[in-house]
Amino acid sequence: MEMPDESSGPTWYTVRCLFGTEGERGFVYEERITLWCTDSFDNAIALAETDAATYGATNAVDYLGLAQVCLLPGHPTSGAEVFSLTRDSELAADEYLDTFFDTGTERQSSSSG
Numbered sequence: 001m002e003m004p005d006e007s008s009g010p011t012w013y014t015v016r017c018l019f020g021t022e023g024e025r026g027f028v029y030e031e032r033i034t035l036w037c038t039d040s041f042d043n044a045i046a047l048a049e050t051d052a053a054t055y056g057a058t059n060a061v062d063y064l065g066l067a068q069v070c071l072l073p074g075h076p077t078s079g080a081e082v083f084s085l086t087r088d089s090e091l092a093a094d095e096y097l098d099t100f101f102d103t104g105t106e107r108q109s110s111s112s113g
Contacts, residue, residue: 010039012072014082015048019061028107030061033083035076041069 012035019030034051036044045067052063070083089096 010037012037012074012076013041013044014070014072015044016066016068016070016083016085017048017052017055018064018066019052019056019059020064021061028061029064035082041071044069 014033014035016031016033019032021028032052032055034048036047038044038047048067048069049063052067055061056063068083068085070081070085072080072082074080076082091099
C-alpha cells in the first residue's frame with residue numbers, strides 16, 4: 001500500500017496502541033485508539049507513544065510497543081472512519097471473529113437495541 005502525500009500540512013491521524021498487565025487469570029490486554037492533529041505519520045506515532053507512556057503509568061499498565069497509525073480522510077465528523085486495519089487470513093468469518101474479536105474474554109457490555 002502506498003503512503004499518501006503528507007506535505008500539505010497538519011491533518012488528523014488515529015493511532016492504536018496496545019497495553020497489557022497481569023490479571024487475575026493470566027493477562028489483560030487493552031487496545032486504545034487516540035486522535036492526533038499533526039503533519040506526518042511519524043509525528044502521530046511519536047505523540048501517541050508519549051501519551052501511551054503517561055497512560056500506562058497512570059493506569060498501571062505496560063505499553064507493549066505496538067502503535068498502528070491511520071490517516072483520516074479530512075476532519076473528524078460524525079460517522080467518519082477513524083481506524084482501518086486490513087489482515088489476510090485463511091479463517092472463515094465466524095472463526096476469524098471468534099479467534100480475534102469475540103473470544104468470550106473481552107470486558108465489554110452489551111446493547112439491548
